[in-house]
Amino acid sequence: xxxxxxxxxxxxxxxxxxxxxxxxxxxxxxxxxTGSKYGCGIGQCGACTVHVNGESMRSCALPVSAxxxxxxxxxxxxxxxxxHPVQQAWHEVDVPQCGYCQAGQIMxxxxxxxxxxxxxxxxxxxxxxxxxxxxGTYNRIREAIHVAAKKVKS
Amino acid sequence: MSTxxxxxxxxxxxxxxxxxxxxxxxxxxxAASAAEISEAPFxxxxxxxxxxxxxxxxxITIMSPNPECGQNIKTAMPMLVxxxxxxxxxxxxxxxxxxxxxxxxxxxxxxxxxTPASWKPLRTxxxxxxxxxxxxxxxxxxxxxxxxSTSNGVVLHTASGKKATYGELATDAAKMEVxxxxxxxxxxxxxxxxxxxxxxxxxxxxxxxxxxxxxFKREGMLIGVVARPPAFGMKxxxxxxxxxxxxxxxxxxxxxxxxxxxxxxxxxxxxKGRERLAIEWEVDTKLESSADHDAKMTELLGxxxxxxxxKDGDALAQFEGAHxxxxxxxxxxxxxxxxxxxxxxxxxxxxDKAELIGPTQxxxxxxxxxxxxxxxxxxxxxxxxxxxxxxxxxxxxxxxAAEAAxxxxxxxxxxxxxxxxxxxxxxGIYRPAxxxxxxxxxxxxxxxxxxxxxxxxxxxxxxxxxxxxxxGAIEHFLAEGHNQQSNITTGPWRAPVHNFLAFAExxxxxxxxxxxxxxxxxxxxxxxxxxxxxxxxxxxxKIDRFRNTIELAAKKANWGKAPAGVFQGFSAYFSFNTYVAxxxxxTLEAGQPKIKRMVCAVDCGVVINPxxxxxxxxxxxxxxxxxxxxxxxxxxxxxxxxxxYDSYRVIKMGDTPPVEVxxxxxxxxPTGLGEPALPPLSAAVGNAIFKATGIRLRKQPFSLxxxxxx
Numbered sequence: 001x002x003x004x005x006x007x008x009x010x011x012x013x014x015x016x017x018x019x020x021x022x023x024x025x026x027x028x029x030x031x032x033x034t035g036s037k038y039g040c041g042i043g044q045c046g047a048c049t050v051h052v053n054g055e056s057m058r059s060c061a062l063p064v065s066a067x068x069x070x071x072x073x074x075x076x077x078x079x080x081x082x083x084h085p086v087q088q089a090w091h092e093v094d095v096p097q098c099g100y101c102q103a104g105q106i107m108x109x110x111x112x113x114x115x116x117x118x119x120x121x122x123x124x125x126x127x128x129x130x131x132x133x134x135x136g137t138y139n140r141i142r143e144a145i146h147v148a149a150k151k152v153k154s
Numbered sequence: 155m156s157t158x159x160x161x162x163x164x165x166x167x168x169x170x171x172x173x174x175x176x177x178x179x180x181x182x183x184x185a186a187s188a189a190e191i192s193e194a195p196f197x198x199x200x201x202x203x204x205x206x207x208x209x210x211x212x213x214i215t216i217m218s219p220n221p222e223c224g225q226n227i228k229t230a231m232p233m234l235v236x237x238x239x240x241x242x243x244x245x246x247x248x249x250x251x252x253x254x255x256x257x258x259x260x261x262x263x264x265x266x267x268x269t270p271a272s273w274k275p276l277r278t279x280x281x282x283x284x285x286x287x288x289x290x291x292x293x294x295x296x297x298x299x300x301x302x303s304t305s306n307g308v309v310l311h312t313a314s315g316k317k318a319t320y321g322e323l324a325t326d327a328a329k330m331e332v333x334x335x336x337x338x339x340x341x342x343x344x345x346x347x348x349x350x351x352x353x354x355x356x357x358x359x360x361x362x363x364x365x366x367x368x369x370f371k372r373e374g375m376l377i378g379v380v381a382r383p384p385a386f387g388m389k390x391x392x393x394x395x396x397x398x399x400x401x402x403x404x405x406x407x408x409x410x411x412x413x414x415x416x417x418x419x420x421x422x423x424x425x426k427g428r429e430r431l432a433i434e435w436e437v438d439t440k441l442e443s444s445a446d447h448d449a450k451m452t453e454l455l456g457x458x459x460x461x462x463x464x465k466d467g468d469a470l471a472q473f474e475g476a477h478x479x480x481x482x483x484x485x486x487x488x489x490x491x492x493x494x495x496x497x498x499x500x501x502x503x504x505x506d507k508a509e510l511i512g513p514t515q516x517x518x519x520x521x522x523x524x525x526x527x528x529x530x531x532x533x534x535x536x537x538x539x540x541x542x543x544x545x546x547x548x549x550x551x552x553x554x555a556a557e558a559a560x561x562x563x564x565x566x567x568x569x570x571x572x573x574x575x576x577x578x579x580x581x582g583i584y585r586p587a588x589x590x591x592x593x594x595x596x597x598x599x600x601x602x603x604x605x606x607x608x609x610x611x612x613x614x615x616x617x618x619x620x621x622x623x624x625x626g627a628i629e630h631f632l633a634e635g636h637n638q639q640s641n642i643t644t645g646p647w648r649a650p651v652h653n654f655l656a657f658a659e660x661x662x663x664x665x666x667x668x669x670x671x672x673x674x675x676x677x678x679x680x681x682x683x684x685x686x687x688x689x690x691x692x693x694x695x696k697i698d699r700f701r702n703t704i705e706l707a708a709k710k711a712n713w714g715k716a717p718a719g720v721f722q723g724f725s726a727y728f729s730f731n732t733y734v735a736x737x738x739x740x741t742l743e744a745g746q747p748k749i750k751r752m753v754c755a756v757d758c759g760v761v762i763n764p765x766x767x768x769x770x771x772x773x774x775x776x777x778x779x780x781x782x783x784x785x786x787x788x789x790x791x792x793x794x795x796x797x798x799y800d801s802y803r804v805i806k807m808g809d810t811p812p813v814e815v816x817x818x819x820x821x822x823x824p825t826g827l828g829e830p831a832l833p834p835l836s837a838a839v840g841n842a843i844f845k846a847t848g849i850r851l852r853k854q855p856f857s858l859x860x861x862x863x864x
Contacts, residue, residue, distance in 0.1 A: 001402060021422045029377075029420045034369035035362015037543070038421075039494050040575045044799040047494055075362035087360040094352050094765050097773055098224030099359035100366055100494040100543025125808035132799060134494045134544050135224045136776030138810040140769065 004064050008033065009077025019065040024048045026064050027074060035075035035103045039132070046131030049104040049111075050074045056111035058130075075103035078110060086110045089148035097135035105131050109145050117152050119145065200328035202283035204257035205235050205276060208328075212307065212321025214241050217251040219258040220268045221515050222355075223493075223545035224773075225828045226766040227268045229354050231276055233762060237346040238280030238338060241307040241320060248354045253517035253537040263515040263542075264550050264646065266730035266826025269762065273823055274338070281336040283327075290327035291318050341760060341821040350765035355541065367498045367513035367540040368572060375500065375568040376405055376417040378561055379424045381431055382581060383412055385792030386641045389438040390414075397430040407431070408564045412438075415561045417569060425574070439641055441792035447612055448485075450638050451589040454610035455483065459634035464620035466691045467630035469595070472604035476595035480669050484592070484658035485853040488612075488787040489585040490796070491647055492804060495543020496578035499558035502568035507534045508559055513542035515549040523552035524559035535559075546777075547646035551583050579802060580794040584787060585647030586614035590658040595630075600670040604630035609655070611637060613644040619655060623700065623728060624663070626693035627681035642789065648777065649829035652729045654854070657782070660725040660837030661852065664844065674724045674841065675708045695728045699757045702818050703733040707755035710816050711737035720750065723842025727834035731825040733757040733818070736775070738838040740846045747843045747861060749779065749811045752835070757818035758825045764817075767827055772813045774831030780805025782836030786855050803857070 006013045008031060015030045022041075027033040027050070036059055039047035043061035050059045051073040059074075078084050086109045096102045105128070112119060112127040119127065124145050133141065199207035199215055207215040216232035232248045253261055260271045284304055291309040292299040295316050302311050307320045320327075341348075358364035383389060393414055395407040403423030408415045414431055418424040473479060499512035501524070508528055514520045517537040525532040542549055558571040573581060588611035595604040605628050609617035620633035647653060667674040679701060686697040704726050707713070716722050719741055726735035739751040752775045761767045784803035788795045796802035840851040843861070851859060 017420075018422065018426070021420075025420065025422045028369075029422070032371070033362070034365070034371075037366070037495070038368060038572075039496075040799045042575075042798055042800060045494065045575075075360075079361075082357055082361045090360050091352060091356050094350070094356070094769070096224070096353060096356065096359055097226065097769060098222075098494065098542060098544045099353075099355065099364060102359050103362050106360060128807045132494065132804055132806065134492060134546070134777075134804060136773040136780070136805065136810070137769065138776060138805075138807040139772060139813060142807065 002065070004067070006064070006067055006072060007069065008072045009074060015064070017064055019063060021064045022060050023050070023062045023064055023067055023072070024059040027059060033074050033076050037100055037103060039101070044130070045101070046108060047101050047104040049107040049131065051107060051111055054111070054114065056108050075107055078107065084110060085151035086113065086144070086148040089144040089151060092147055093140050093144040095137050095140040095144050097137055101131060101133045105133065105141055109141070109148065112145070113149060113152055118149055200324040202286060202328055203279050203332070205279040206239060206283040208320050208324040210321050210324055212245065212319050213247055214239070214245060214307070214320065215247045215249055217249050219251040219261050220272070221261065221263040221517065221539045221542065222250065223263045223515055223542040223549065225263060225268070225770060226353050226763065227263065229351060229766060230269060230762045231272055232354070233346050233351060234272060234276040235280035237344055238277045239284050240304040243346050243351060245307065250539060252539065253521060255518065261517055263545060263828075264547065266732065266828045266830060269824050269826050270731065277338050278336060281338055282333060285333045285336050286330040287320055287323050287327040289330045289333075290323045294318070294323070294326065347760065347762050348764070351763055353766065365540055366495050366543050367500070368495055370500050370511055370540060370570060372500070372502070372568055375570055376565060377419065377421050377424055378415050378417040378569045378571045379428050379574065380557065380561070380571065380577070381414040381416070381428050381433060382577065383435060385435075385441055386582065386643070386789070387437060387439040387441045387792040388435045391434040391436040394432040397432065398427040401427050401430065403427075406565050408561065410560060410564055415565070415571070417561070417565055417567070421572065442640060442642060443790050444788040447587055447640065447789075451587070451610040451612070454636040454638060455589055455591045455608055457636065459636065462632055462634040463616060463618050464625060464631060464633040464691070466625070466628070467604070469604040469606050469630040469632035472595045472630045473593065473606065476603065477598040478596040478669070479593060480596070480665060481591065481593045482662055482665055482850070482852055484590045484661065486588050486654035486657070487854065488587045488642060488644075489647060489781060489785055490579045490787055490802065491546040491548035491585075492579060492802060493542070493544030493546055493548055496575055497548070497554040497573040497581070498571060499555045500568070500570045501555070501558040501562035503528060503559055503562040506530065508562070509536050510555055510559060511538045511540060512555060512558070513540050513549055514552070514555055515542070515545045515547070516552065519550070519552045520555035523556035527556045527560045528563055546648045547650065548583060551645045553583065575799065576797045579797055582643035583645040584642065585653065586611045586644040588614055588617050588654050590617070590655065592658060592662040594662070594666050596670065602628065602666060602670070604628065604632070606632045607634070607659070609635040612640040612642060613637070614651065617651060617655070619651060619729070621692050621694045622655070622659060623685070623695055624681045626689050626691060626695075627685035629690055631690065641792070649729060649833045652727070652829070652833040656725070656727045656729070656833030657836040657840065657854065660727060660834055661840050661850070664724070664837070664841040665850070673714065675704060675713055678704055678726055695733070699733050699818070700726070700728060703755050703757045704735045706816055706818055707735035707737055707753060710755060710814065711739070711753040713737055721842050721845035723838045723840065723845060725834035725838035725841065727830070729830045729833055732827065732830035734830050734834055736834050736838040738835070738842045740839075740842040742846050747846050749839060751812055751814070752779070752838070753814045753816075754831060755816045755818065756827070756831065757820070758827055758830070759820060759822035760824045761817050762824055767817070768815045770827045771815045771831040774829070775813050775835050776805055776810050778832040778835030779839060780809065782839055782854055783809065783856050783861070786858070
């Protein structure tokens with residue numbers, strides 16, 4: 001067990017945990033931030049996606065000891081009340097079925113748009129290839145990313 | 155906090171909400187939406203019936219009794235109530251009801267049955283409450299109820315100009331006598347049904363606040379994982395848990411049956427604790443491999459059945475004298491459901507009662523299974539449903555809920571049991587593996603004289619749906635289905651049996667069309683005409699609805715008129731009382747087929763929430779494509795070869811072509827949509843790939859044939 005100081009959604013937290021504990025379980029069990037989901041534990045499904053210094057990362061495969069002083073943003077911290085263009089676009093397109101993967105999808109989409117504000121279908125397919133939606137809402141996710149891109153532009 | 159201050163908070167919140175709805179934050183698309191209001195507590199609401207509560211401020215709460223697994227029933231069911239209640243949908247708060255057999259019937263997400271089963275009862279609940287509000291207003295104004303009308307949550311008396319909101323009337327109205335035989339609206343008068351309404355939990359989902367089963371937390375609960383046999387057919391020989399027990403954070407290690415539960419205060423600690431268990435396993439029953447399964451099914455396909463599931467005429471005699479026989483074998487593997495949220499459940503078992511909370515498609519069966527394992531009466535078990543991270547049939551089975559109850563009882567503590575992805579994928583309850591043999595006897599003119607289907611599946615029950623079209627149109631029809639026991643556990647998987655039978659059947663119809671030189675769409679229409687004119691035996695499908703659906707799909711997809719280089723495949727299927735017809739378009743890129751477009755026509759009667767209906771159908775097609783192309787579950791000596799999303803391939807965004815959905819418009823009672831769009835899809839894909847490549851795909855997944863969806 002060791003003590004770690006983390007900066008999550010702009011707030012500093014001290015947590016005591018084994019060094020190899022994945023960030024996902026720190027967020028969920030220690031900080032009560034359950035918006036990031038467990039789906040596979042091996043970085044294959046994307047349900048746990050968070051931003052680490054602005055980069056999209058799989059929190060299930062990132063040991064807490066490797067986070068250091070990085071700024072971590074989770075779905076809870078993406079915007080104050082859900083006003084991020086990606087969140088708004090997701091509502092306009094009415095994307096979800098079960099909704100379990102959508103926090104991860106939104107975090108990956110937000111990271112994509114930050115780097116590439118006008119992505120093509122191929123750019124989106126490539127950036128989102130690590131996020132599984134078992135309900136098959138992919139076409140809506142792709143559409144919502146285009147809608148969000150337009151919002152960012154205006 | 156005192157009662158009065160709570161009420162002040164409630165009132166002020168609602169005032170703010172009303173202002174927002176009026177325009178201040180109109181730019182925000184979920185301002186004053188149902189989800190927004192639902193976060194606020196409100197004044198004591200008056201209960202009208204099991205579905206409707208109205209508070210004096212006018213907040214209308216509608217209970218949604220069925221489990222939500224992504225079919226968006228939590229939006230659709232309240233819409234039915236709200237339609238007949240005649241209220242403002244944007245002011246409705248939706249609450250998930252727990253299991254309550256005294257108030258609700260069929261609290262199940264399965265069999266595409268929630269919508270058809272709720273169509274009349276939920277509308278009646280809304281209409282009844284509306285009638286009570288009218289009666290209260292009529293009494294207050296001393297006028298006849300028949301002179302009063304309603305609009306958008308207000309009762310009106312046109313002659314005098316009097317009006318009152320539902321909130322103003324709620325206290326009096328809830329005390330009125332409950333009327334019987336209340337009339338329901340005509341379809342043409344619907345204002346809410348038939349219009350698209352956003353999912354009520356959207357905001358919570360997009361901001362990370364939606365609680366799923368795995369997110370549930372209660373003070374003092376333990377988190378648990380379970381070590382289960384690594385192979386089907388193995389049992390525990392010995393357990394040494396000393397290395398686990400000495401770890402920090404581990405509270406209890408409990409052996410029960412052939413399993414060992416590790417309980418502690420955090421997920422990572424119990425996962426590490428489980429890794430350090432030293433368990434010796436031994437063979438209990440035969441360890442089965444996929445090769446054994448294939449051999450067994452092949453053997454059964456060679457055997458006739460004394461009592462076939464369906465026998466019209468004398469098919470075998472027709473085969474003996476046939477001019478030509480075509481015959482094909484189709485194969486499908488076991489499949490896990492692999493919902494994004496793995497199995498989990500919370501259980502707090504006390505001396506004489508138990509509380510269960512978690513993601514289940516069938517809370518009644520979770521209650522009964524828990525009661526049985528605990529040895530208490532089912533009435534002593536309460537079940538609350540969380541939103542589910544997918545179900546696909548897996549959560550119809552109650553094994554994981556009963557297991558949580560058993561562990562809580564043994565631990566004498568509240569426990570949230572979670573399955574890892576590996577536990578979930580290797581833990582059983584799969585879609586059964588199935589093989590089918592289809593034969594058709596043709597005469598010299600190319601007429602189909604007889605069709606013979608023989609199915610064999612592992613723990614499948616009846617592998618056939620023997621009354622499926624083209625039964626009814628074929629004079630000599632024989633259907634025989636074998637079931638083989640296996641120690642690989644199975645359960646319902648989205649559109650049970652249909653999900654693979656449709657592939658075999660609809661691919662074989664395409665082969666018949668090819669062999670007889672007929673257009674696949676025309677062949678189906680001709681046979682429907684035959685079944686209409688001179689039906690053979692039981693014909694459960696409605697000819698005109700099936701025909702309309704097939705014709706709509708063909709028309710919308712420009713069937714037969716594809717541009718050069720685009721190859722079309724057709725498939726049509728009737729299941730769960732819903733009619734579906736599909737056209738898939740394929741092109742060739744560097745010799746590999748690429749799925750370019752999927753078109754689907756559906757007759758499900760009245761469409762309640764069009765955007766969600768389309769979403770559900772899109773999902774069905776995408777799910778069907780993914781499993782047809784990629785997904786495979788195999789076994790070696792009882793051990794599953796696939797354990798996680800790295801070895802078990804599911805469909806991804808880049809594999810997903812555009813989907814077009816069209817509805818046959820009518821005013822018939824609605825049928826379900828969770829399942830029916832999936833079964834026919836893989837045949838439409840296979841038939842299109844045949845047109846493009848000349849290769850007939852008869853074994854799933856298609857990737858086994860070296861095909862990718864490039």
